[in-house]
Amino acid sequence: MKFFSSFVKELKIASRGFYFYIEIFMAVLILAIFIFAVPENFNTKSAEYLYLDMPEEVRISYLEAINDETLDGNAEAVTVEIDDNEKNATLYTTEDKEIYILESQKDTIYMAEEEQKVAAVIGLDDENQPSYTYYLQGYESDKYKNLLKILNIESTDNLQSDVLNQEVKSLSTNTERLSDRENMLPSVLVFNGALMGLFIIAAYIFLDRQEGVIKAYALTPSPVWHYLMSKIGVILLTTLVSSFLILIPLMQFKPDYLLLLALLVTSAFFASSLGLLIASFYNNIMQAFGALYLVMMLMIIPSIAYFIPSWNPSWITIIPSYQMLEGFKSIILGNNDWTYILTMSAGFLAAGSVLFVLSNYRYKKTLIG
Template structure:
């Protein structure tokens, strides 16, 4: 009962403050960005600079079928303004270095878009240039892949192709290995072999689209994680205004005081998360699961915030530490966007399971076990950390 009256009092105070409304405004801004600035399908930004060392007739003979079947589409030519620069080109096999100097220039390039004929999605944009030097200059200054593709006919009029790839230098050995062998076979033969591979799907085919896949990021970092900083700000606000000293002479426990603070955060994140999720996801997610996961993770994160704050006596000091913790907790975001970066140590970060949990829920709650398991872990972890914070803050808060 005391907890409820504490919560109602805290909500009344929060509703008079700036923070509560800013949360809503930020959620509205984010959902507007998601709906109007981020498309449902991701658009490839990959670009290549190619110089074809071939007779025009031979080039047309080889490439025309691709233009006819829609895999390649000619677009308006562009001019790239490039600065004067000195470039070193290293032969990957021999280590020999060749130096080039280029003057400031505007390089004209024919724009060709390459599409996946199955999905109709843009694969990459190819810029076809007129000389080897232009390809080098552009590939270096735009920090993109470059190549010289050579087509010639042998004495039997058979097409002989060869390739010189120009990469930046930080690419992995595995990437270079694939470059070496990718065109050993005719691309058509490779595609035919590739398409006839038997693929067996074990689980579900559900995927989040480009826009939907951003929602777990906002739920995690603007919802759950923000609890760490905001609950501490609430705490030091009360400390500065000597509310806590007044509270100490009332019969209410410090436990219920701290928990009422967390409840205010839970209310705020519920509103902002719902504002972000409903317009983007509609009725697809199981909102009961979403709220359960949101509450448990925010509770655990707020408990961590309270515990950390017990080591500091003012917001400035606490903020430095909390901000550091929040930044480190951002790391699993990279694994979320770059699936191949998935080291074992990253899975111990609570934000890793949060991102995966929200993703599961948004997909329609197909893995209830995962959501329930981690909700339980957050709850138990949160209770333990909250108890520790309670013990520490009981000693330090009223000082």
């Protein structure tokens, strides 16, 4: 009962300061960005700018071959801004490319040199075979350059036949994929819960020291852990409110919210306990800024690997935010993997408890420092 009274008191005190509303404001801002600015899926089609330097009959045949690969079988007359002028072009949209046919070689070179676009001039050699001139940016790898050299040597029909004849075995079936927007949500939950909680709880401690709240608390009979756990309770409440505020409008009832609740509470408890421990070694937020910044940057590294799957060194798996990302992604996918999530949650609870005990020990000695 004393702990509950302490929590209510801390909640009232926190609600009078701006730190309490930072997470809520960030959640509303993130939700608005996701709804109004982030598309369901990003356009991953590459754009190519080509000039056909060949006789008209050959040019028509070449364009017909491109048109056969388009999604709707139609070309679109468009304009392209070149050197501050609007130039006419023809757009062919295939499954993975947007091919712009320009009207001059000069315009093609401009798009390569000034706009850093993929550009090429296609002509005919002495044997009336297609000849390809690619304009590169200078940073392409030798592997990419060699690929361009051999790309158009082999007949595309032969290449397609080879691809279709390759045996492909699926490692799993009935798998669900997240949209590009949904795929961003795990990193948002990690940022909104763990990283914000780590920083804000440290800010609460330093604010209390500055205003003399901690010195006054040291004179009361309440145990130190009541004070610390009340601070964590405020962080957990704002984390839950802000996370559900983001997730429910975007995902409706797809995730398992009980699993989400377990992982949110334990991961936020772990991060808050870590923030308490870091704050115990410093007297103000300016002194602690370097340590907090270093820890937050370390926690962000798995998010980089999350969005760049080709860069995924094994050592990042030991960073706690990596496990948070995997856990939140599993929940958002709706895998119902209770064993995995609950095991991970138990791990964060255990680690957070150890950090909390260490923080409690530190604050008993330095509460009035």
